[in-house]
Amino acid sequence: MSDTPTKTLVPADDLRAFSAALLEKGGLSAEHARTTADVFVWAAQRGVDSHGTARVPAYLDLLAKGVANADPHLTVESTAPAAAVLDADRAPGPVALTAAADEAVRRARDTGIASVGVRRTVHTGAIGYYVSRIAEQGLVGIGFVAGMPNMGYTGVQGAAVATSPLAIAVPAREHAPLLLDMATATIALGKIRQAKASGTPLPEGAAATADGTPTTDPEQAVMPLPLGGAKGSGMSLAFELLTSVLVGAPIFASFHTGDRAHRQNALLIALDPAAFGDPTAFLAAVDDTLTTLKSLPPAEGAAGVFYPGERSAAKAAERGEKGIPVAPKVWRELTERAYMWGSMGRCHEA
Incomplete structure (x- = not known):
């Protein structure tokens, strides 16, 4: 029992x-x-x-x-039809980014592509939700988030950048939408905590001590390492520029000069397939692509061939x-x- x-x-x-x-x-x-x-x-x-x-x-x-x-008092500032900045006034991330996703869809219907930056929110939650919300309207959704540094950067001692995520949702006609939702870290902070609680060793190259030394000991690990080394840390830094710096609310520079107040920023982009051609043909081609992928022979021992978001x-x-x-x-x-x-x-x- x-x-x-x-x-x-x-x-x-x-x-x-x-x-x-x-x-x-x-x-x-x-x-x-x-x-x-x-x-x-x-x-x-x-x-x-x-x-x-x-x-x-x-x-x-x-x-x-x-x-x-x-x-919170959410405000939208805009000087161009295809771009806007939503000031979240420290609203919870789901409140701010849901509003931003809807604003991006509304603008993209008129302009073909639209981006909405989100300034001064707190913990955005699963960003796959917001790009999926865009995809539900038949548009392609892309999202980036930047937050407080809690991950190593290649060549730097200690935490330097955030585990900033990227999400992309592409609608389909028959298949479930493709949904890629990934962090720039090799392992989530929550996984480190779980390993510590269970005493399970961490994978090689996944986490580091406070000074940035890689370790598999969950008792010594305090931060994740970037996915793909310099690739993951470079992506995180780029997302900081595309979100925080772009909307005039930098986190990285102010954090490393002493401002540790919790906040996050984001950028959501909506693309209307109708602006690029026949939207019906686009959805059919997405289905064909996904069907072709799934028809490929699976590798030995694989449970099947899956696209992001399918399972x-x-x-x-x-x-x-x-x-x-x-x-x-x-x-x-x-x-x-x-x-x-x-x-x-x-x-x-x-």
């Missing part, structure tokens, strides 16, 4: 409503709470548990400490039917907050 704690299985709609209720109790408006919960549950449903409902307590803490603004889309469908498993520690944190505020959702044991 297993002593492993049982995960709690919660229907997606219930988990969304439960998370939104907690976030509203934490100070967000009902609309902003629903938006934020949507992003968390989207990630949890696709199996990205590190950015799922496990983030709710952390966001409640950000709101309680005033790091995130519970009542997470299948998991989302499965969890949409069966419910989303929530880890015991996360469920305990959520229910403790709920009992404190008198707000519980429906659930049953997996």
Whole structure:
């Protein structure tokens, strides 16, 4: 008989409503709470548990400490039809980037391609959500995020750049959209914490000590190393220029001169296939490309041939039917907050 704690299985709609209720109790408006919960549950449903409902307590803490603004005044500045800057006023990332994604789609409908920079937000969550939101409208979505330095840079001692992510979503006609969502780090910070808790050695070249020395010892590891060495660190630095510096809110330079206040910036881009040719033919060609890929012979031992986002889309469908498993520690944190505020959702044991 297993002593492993049982995960709690919660229907997606219930988990969304439960998370939104907690976030509203934490100070967000009902609309902003629903938006934020949507992003968390989207990630949890696709199996990205590190950015799922496990983030709710952390966001409640950000709101309680005033790091995130519970009542932000979002403003959009623009001097060109195809470009804008959204000042988030320290709104939670899901609130700011959802608004930016919708603004990018609206502008791209008129201009063919549009970009919206996001200035002064806090923790953006899974950026795959925002580019997927763009793809749902039949457009191609591209996103970059820059944040606080927490990753090594090739040739530098200690943390120098952020684990800045990149996401691209391309709509298809029959297939699930292609969704590439990746960080510039070899390993996530959460994976380092998990290895430390379990005492499991880390992969070679994945993490480093405080002075930047590579290590496989989770007790000594404090930061991830960049993906592909100089390639990953170079990408992170480029994303800082394309987001933070572009919108006049630099993080990298100010961090290394003493400003450690938490913040993030982003850039979302929407491309309308209709501006490049026949959008119907584009979707058909995307399907043909993905079908061709999947028809290639799999390598020995491979479970199959998959394109980015395919397996997470299948998991989302499965969890949409069966419910989303929530880890015991996360469920305990959520229910403790709920009992404190008198707000519980429906659930049953997996």
